[in-house]
Each structure stands twice: as C-alpha cells, then as structure tokens.
Amino acid sequence: xxxxxxTSTGLEVRILCRRGLLTSPTASLAPGHIQANLxxxxxxxxxxxxxxxxxxxxxxxxxxxxxxxxxxxxxCIQPDSLINASDVDFDIRTDLPQYNIxxxxxxxxxxxxxxxxxxxxxxxxxxxxxYSFEGALAAAGLTPxxxxxxxxxxxxxxxxxxxxxxxxxxxxxxxxxxxxxxxDVSEVRRITAPYKGMHGEPIAWGYQDMRxxxxxxxxKPHWGDVPEIREGEIPVFxxxxxxxxxxxxxxxxxxxxxxxxxxxxxxxxxxxxxxxYFKGEG
Amino acid sequence: xxxxxxTSTGLEVRILCRRGLLTSPTASLAPGHIQANLxxxxxxxxxxxxxxxxxxxxxxxxxxxxxxxxxxxxxCIQPDSLINASDVDFDIRTDLPQYNIxxxxxxxxxxxxxxxxxxxxxxxxxxxxxYSFEGALAAAGLTPxxxxxxxxxxxxxxxxxxxxxxxxxxxxxxxxxxxxxxxDVSEVRRITAPYKGMHGEPIAWGYQDMRxxxxxxxxKPHWGDVPEIREGEIPVFxxxxxxxxxxxxxxxxxxxxxxxxxxxxxxxxxxxxxxxYFKGEG
Numbered sequence: 052x053x054x055x056x057x058t059s060t061g062l063e064v065r066i067l068c069r070r071g072l073l074t075s076p077t078a079s080l081a082p083g084h085i086q087a088n089l090x091x092x093x094x095x096x097x098x099x100x101x102x103x104x105x106x107x108x109x110x111x112x113x114x115x116x117x118x119x120x121x122x123x124x125x126x127c128i129q130p131d132s133l134i135n136a137s138d139v140d141f142d143i144r145t146d147l148p149q150y151n152i153x154x155x156x157x158x159x160x161x162x163x164x165x166x167x168x169x170x171x172x173x174x175x176x177x178x179x180x181x182y183s184f185e186g187a188l189a190a191a192g193l194t195p196x197x198x199x200x201x202x203x204x205x206x207x208x209x210x211x212x213x214x215x216x217x218x219x220x221x222x223x224x225x226x227x228x229x230x231x232x233x234x235d236v237s238e239v240r241r242i243t244a245p246y247k248g249m250h251g252e253p254i255a256w257g258y259q260d261m262r263x264x265x266x267x268x269x270x271k272p273h274w275g276d277v278p279e280i281r282e283g284e285i286p287v288f289x290x291x292x293x294x295x296x297x298x299x300x301x302x303x304x305x306x307x308x309x310x311x312x313x314x315x316x317x318x319x320x321x322x323x324x325x326x327x328y329f330k331g332e333g
Numbered sequence: 334x335x336x337x338x339x340t341s342t343g344l345e346v347r348i349l350c351r352r353g354l355l356t357s358p359t360a361s362l363a364p365g366h367i368q369a370n371l372x373x374x375x376x377x378x379x380x381x382x383x384x385x386x387x388x389x390x391x392x393x394x395x396x397x398x399x400x401x402x403x404x405x406x407x408x409c410i411q412p413d414s415l416i417n418a419s420d421v422d423f424d425i426r427t428d429l430p431q432y433n434i435x436x437x438x439x440x441x442x443x444x445x446x447x448x449x450x451x452x453x454x455x456x457x458x459x460x461x462x463x464y465s466f467e468g469a470l471a472a473a474g475l476t477p478x479x480x481x482x483x484x485x486x487x488x489x490x491x492x493x494x495x496x497x498x499x500x501x502x503x504x505x506x507x508x509x510x511x512x513x514x515x516x517d518v519s520e521v522r523r524i525t526a527p528y529k530g531m532h533g534e535p536i537a538w539g540y541q542d543m544r545x546x547x548x549x550x551x552x553k554p555h556w557g558d559v560p561e562i563r564e565g566e567i568p569v570f571x572x573x574x575x576x577x578x579x580x581x582x583x584x585x586x587x588x589x590x591x592x593x594x595x596x597x598x599x600x601x602x603x604x605x606x607x608x609x610y611f612k613g614e615g
Contacts, residue, residue, distance in 0.1 A: 102526065106533065109388050109496045211494070212545070214391045214536050214572070217526065244384065244499065251388065254496050263494070290496070 060084070062138055064320040065146040071163050074148045076203045076316035078182050083325050085249070086318035087114055087133075087177035088292030089147060090299070091165070091311035094122045097174045099217030100295070104178070106214040110224050110290035112179035112248045114321075117143060123171035133177065135322040143175045144168075149314035151296065156303035165311050172308070178292040179249035180318050181227050183325060187242050188229075195229045200279050203316040204229065205272035206291050210265030213298065218305065222298030225273070226254065226264065226288040230280040233257070239287060248328070250290040257285045264288065273297075274315035342366070344420055346602040347428040353445050356430045358485045358598035360464050360477075365607050367531070368600035369396055369415075369459035370574030371429060372581070373447070373593035376404045379456045381499030382577070386460070388496040392506045392572035394461035394530045396603075399425060405453035415459065417604040425457045430599035433578060435592040438585035447593050454590070460574040461531035462600050463509050465607060469524050470511075477511045482561050485598040486511065487554035488573050492547030495580065500587065504580030507555070508536065508546065508570040512562040515539070521569060530610070532572040539567045546570065555579075556597035 061084045067073035077086055092100055097119065104113035118127045125143045128134045134141050145164045152160040152168055162168075181204075185195045197204045204227045213222040227250075231239050236256050244252040255264055269286055270277050274293055280286065296312035313319065343366045349355035359368055374382055379401065386395035400409045407425045410416045416423050427446040434442045434450055444450075463486075467477045479486045486509045495504040509532075513521050518538050526534040537546055551568055552559050556575055562568065578594035595601065 102529075102533075105529065106391050108390065212537075215534065217522075217534075240499075247384075247387065251384075252497065252499075255494075 061320040061322045062135065065138065065141070068148050068163075069140065069142065069145045074163055074317070077148060077318045077320055078185065078204065078316065079198055081320045082186050085114070085321045085323050085325060085328055086180040086182045087321055088180050088295070089143070089150075089175060089177060089311070089313040089319055090295040091143070091169070091173050091175045093308040093310075094172050094174050096218060096306065099219055100176060102216035103213065103219045103222075103295075104176075106216050107294075109250060109254060110213070110294040111292070112250060114177045114179050114248055116177065117175045119174065122174055125169055125173075125175070128177065132327075133321045133323055138322070143319070147313050147319050148317035151312045151314050153296070153299050153310040153312070156300050156306065158300070161314055168309050168311055170309070173311075176295075177319060178295060180292050181250045181289050182318060183249040184243045184246040186325070187246075188239065191238065191242055193231065193235060193239055193242070196279055197229075197276065202276035204275050205269070205278045206274040206293050206315055207264075207266045207288075208273045208297055213294070219298060219302065221301045222294065223301070224254070224264070225291040225294040225297045227275075227291040228269065228272075228278060228286045228288050230278060230284040231287050232283055233285050236285070236287060243289070250292070253287045253289050256287040260288070261286055343602040343604045344417065347420065347423070350430050351422065351424065351427045356445055356599070359430060359600045359602055360467065360486065360598065361480055363602045364468050367396070367603045367605050367607060367610055368462040368464045369603055370462050370577070371425070371432075371457060371459060371593070371595040371601055372577040373425070373451070373455050373457045375590040375592075376454050376456050378500060378588065381501055382458060384498035385495065385501045385504075385577075386458075388498050389576075391532060391536060392495070392576035393574070394532060396459040396461050396530055398459065399457045401456065404456055407451055407455075407457070410459065414609075415603045415605055420604070425601070426451045429595050429601050431596035433594045433596050435578070435581050435594070438582045438588065440582070443596055450591050450593055452591070455593075458577070459601060460577060462574050463532045463571050464600060465531040466525045466528040468607075469528075470521065473520065473524055475513065475517060475521055475524070478561055479511075479558065484558035486557050487551070487560045488556040488575050488597055489546075489548045489570075490555045490579055495576070501580060501584065503583045504576065505583070506536070506546070507573040507575040507579045509557075509573040510551065510554075510560060510568045510570050512560060512566040513569050514565055515567050518567070518569060525571070532574070535569045535571050538569040542570070543568055
C-alpha cells in the first residue's frame with residue numbers, strides 16, 4: 052500500500068510501516084525530511100564497513116548506526132538527532148516499508164519486518180539517500196521524472212570499483228539516474244552539491260560517461276522502474292545507497308550470517324529535516 | 334643534493350630546503366614524521382578543491398591548508414598542530430625540496446622555491462602522503478623496494494575517475510606502487526589500513542587490477558623511478574597525492590592563473606609524528 056501525500060512527518064511514515072500499512076517506495080513522502088538506506092550486518096563486519104564508508108563517501112555516506120555499545124539493540128540510533136526521543140516505539144526491524152534478507156550474498160526473502168531475522172549480534176547502518184535532494188530539484192523547476200510519471204527512480208550496477216576496506220574488496224558503485232537536458236546539468240549539479248551526506252552532486256552525466264560506467268541499457272535498471280527519457284535529455288548519475296547491499300551480493304559466501312537491507316526505494320524516513328541537517332553541518 | 338639519514342626532524346628537513354640545500358625526494362627522511370603533498374591554487378578554486386578532497390578521500394586526503402581567513406599568507410598552516418609554532422620562519426614557498434609550476438595545465442617550470450610565483454590570492458593545500466606508512470612496513474619486515482634499491486617510488490596515472498566536484502570534473506586517480514609477494518598482501522593491507530589520512534590500505538593489487546586501472550607498462554611510471562619487481566611478486570597500488578596536480582594538468586586552460594605543486598616525491602615534512610596523529614584521530 053502507498054501512503055498519501057498528506058503523510059508529512061518521519062514519525063507518521065514510520066508508524067505506517069510499523070503497522071504494516073505502508074509497503075511502497077518512500078520517494079516524495081515527508082517532504083524535506085532526510086531519508087536513509089539501511090544495511091544490517093553481523094557485528095564482526097562493523098569496523099570494516101565503517102572504513103568502507105569512510106573510503107567511499109559518495110556512494111556510501113554514513114549517517115548513523117545503532118549503538119555500537121549496545122550491539123543487538125534495534126531501538127537506538129546514533130547520533131540521536133536522527134530519530135526523535137519521543138518515538139519510544141522506534142524499531143529498525145519494523146520501521147521501513149520492506150526489507151531484503153541476504154544469506155551468502157543471495158537474496159533469500161523480502162519481508163515487511165525482520166523481527167525474526169535480527170539477532171543480538173546485529174548492527175544497523177544508515178546511509179544517506181538522494182531522495183533528500185529531490186525536493187530541492189523540484190522546487191527549482193527541475194522535478195525528477197519519476198515524481199512526474201510515478202514509480203521508483205531507476206538504479207544501475209556499474210563497473211566502477213569501490214575503494215576496498217578490510218573484508219570488503221569486491222564492490223562497485225550503484226548509481227541512481229535522473230534524465231535532464233544538457234543545458235540544465237550545471238544547475239542540477241549546483242543544487243545537489245551541498246547535500247554532502249546524501250551523495251552530493253552527480254558523479255557522471257551523458258552517454259559517454261554511461262558507457263564508461265559499464266551501463267549498457269538504460270531500459271534495464273537493476274532496481275527501480277524503467278525511466279522515461281525525453282528528446283534532448285541525457286542521463287545524469289548519482290552515487291546510490293544501494294551500493295552496500297549490492298556489495299554484499301557480490302561478496303557471496305565470504306560474508307557469514309544473515310545480512311539485511313532495505314528494499315531499494317523503501318527507505319527509513321528520519322525526523323531530521325534538511326534545514327536542520329545543514330545547520331548541523333555548518 | 335640529498336639529505337643524510339641523520340636528518341631526523343621535520344624542522345631539520347625544512348631548514349635544509351629553505352636554504353636550497355635539499356632538493357631530492359624526502360622518502361625515509363625524518364622517520365615517523367608525517368609528510369604531505371602540496372597543491373597551491375588561486376583562491377577562487379579553494380571551495381571546489383575542498384569538496385573534491387571530501388569526495389575522494391583515498392587519493393586526496395586533506396590534512397590542512399594555509400589559513401582561509403588570511404589568503405595569501407604563506408607562513409601559517411591550519412590545523413596548527415602540523416607545523417610547530419617555534420618554526421617562526423616557516424614558509425610554504427621555500428620549505429619543500431622542489432616545486433612544479435603550472436599554467437593552463439602545462440608544467441612551465443620546476444624550481445626550488447616559489448617566492449616569485451606565489452601571489453596574495455593563493456591558498457596552499459596539504460594532502461596526506463603514503464611515505465607516512467613506509468616506516469611501519471619496514472618495521473614489519475616488508476620494506477618498500479625503493480628504500481632498498483634507492484630512488485623514488487613509481488607513480489602511475491590511471492583511468493579510474495575521481496568523483497567530480499564543481500569545476501574539477503576531469504581527474505583520474507594517480508597511484509603509487511610497491512611490489513610484494515601475493516601471500517604478504519593481507520599483512521600489507523592490515524599495516525597500512527590505519528593510515529587513513531595518508532591513503533590507507535591499497536586500492537588494488539595484482540596484474541588484473543593493474544589492467545583495470547589502465548596501467549599498461551610498470552616500467553613506464555609517469556613519475557618516480559622504474560621499479561624492480563622480483564619473481565613471484567605482484568604490484569600493489571595505493572592512492573597517491575600526486576592526483577591533484579595531475580588533475581590540474583588534465584583540466585588544462587579551464588583553470589586560470591598559476592598553480593603550484595610539489596615535485597612528486599619531494600614532500601613537505603611536518604612536525605607531527607605518526608603516534609601523535611593517531612592519538613589525535615582517536
């Protein structure tokens with residue numbers, strides 16, 4: 052089920068998820084609020100994953116995590132500015148629309164909660180999401196196409212490698228794509244650049260860059276919906292927070308235990324709004 | 334002229350440079366002290382360059398800069414922990430062995446000081462250097478080959494693109510290379526990983542990775558000396574702080590004004606030692 056556009060706060064979105072009433076992508080919900088990608092790992096991999104994010108901040112901007120001093124606690128996110136303390140029922144295992152569950156790099160299930168999969172050894176990481184800057188693009192008259200035609204932003208696996216970190220040696224960038232006219236690219240870059248914790252400005256644009264990224268066919272996104280590209284437009288690519296879960300798939304059975312991620316497009320909506328976030332950065 | 338191995342502090346190295354008595358690479362000088370790559374830009378590009386570093390922390394780890402509140406002041410580095418206040422004659426224009434001077438992306442001169450090129454509009458940036466971890470490798474019996482056979486570490490331009498930032502859209506990674514036996518790679522990775530502000534662990538290793546990086550011939554480094562690779566060894570590649578000056582060359586006449594960099598291998602030796610640096614990080 053999809054939420055209506057009157058769902059305007061992070062708490063409202065999370066409560067709908069918690070009750071199993073919202074199972075669809077979260078783009079354009081709770082406008083102005085920061086959304087996050089999710090990766091839940093066995094604690095043995097937590098340190099390497101932090102290093103991976105630090106070495107690849109464009110596709111993997113780390114916003115926060117469950118408390119490392121309370122491994123297995125699904126109710127506490129740090130920094131605590133991300134989820135209001137008044138949300139006493141917050142639970143990372145229920146508060147997203149849908150979850151992907153991996154074992155040995157294989158997707159074994161997609162569920163609306165992961166209460167049975169979460170263990171006392173799990174740590175959850177939140178990664179910035181480009182949905183956070185889509186409102187700013189729309190406000191400037193550069194509305195993302197998937198807001199106009201409906202559906203989910205298209206996402207593509209690329210051949211551009213991540214900087215390795217510890218056990219994570221085999222990942223490549225995943226990118227999201229929004230089509231724009233070439234003459235609008237500099238404005239699109241300018242608008243999205245300040246969103247540093249949410250992938251920032253595009254990493255590439257145009258058909259030559261697309262080929263360099265190893266993307267062959269825009270009509271075959273690995274996640275999300277087939278895009279509508281109009282005459283005179285070129286593809287513009289941003290780092291994407293699906294990168295970590297794609298890395299888990301590529302790592303295969305090197306990663307032991309259950310790994311959980313959001314279903315691409317189905318984010319955790321936070322309580323912090325963009326204005327507060329930038330104030331905090333400054 | 335080369336300094337002797339008795340040159341053991343950053344200040345001693347800088348004074349020799351300042352007097353024009355040291356004009357050779359700084360690898361293995363002032364052991365345990367952090368060394369830095371240099372890029373000096375017109376102030377108009379300072380903000381974009383900071384973003385470039387933030388988006389590419391592995392090849393471009395930003396350690397510090399001249400004071401942005403005092404543009405054109407060549408005597409003050411921030412954070413002030415990098416250069417001791419007691420070095421009252423510190424001058425970024427004289428304190429490295431040699432400098433490369435660029436105009437419109439072209440190398441127009443190499444000099445032992447840049448007093449005449451520096452203007453009241455220049456800002457200097459310091460980028461971490463992999464020399465900082467070579468002592469740790471040597472201490473573990475994994476001595477870098479160029480310490481053994483003499484000369485400078487080989488450096489290669491690659492085809493791996495930087496994440497663009499503002500005006501800087503055309504850069505690719507430069508890497509340094511040290512040969513190791515394949516069975517030593519995991520230990521080499523483990524030792525260098527903690528040096529996060531100095532490129533950290535390798536980004537790639539082995540001949541397949543080499544081809545993926547677009548490196549065709551190890552005997553033709555773009556900077557530094559031809560390596561000696563022994564039987565059973567593979568090339569191991571780290572991000573390299575020559576990346577920013579190579580980016581300037583690739584940007585061509587898009588960058589206006591005089592740009593200055595260190596001559597590759599000829600670093601600024603800082604007063605902070607590795608132990609203090611890691612204490613500061615923790």
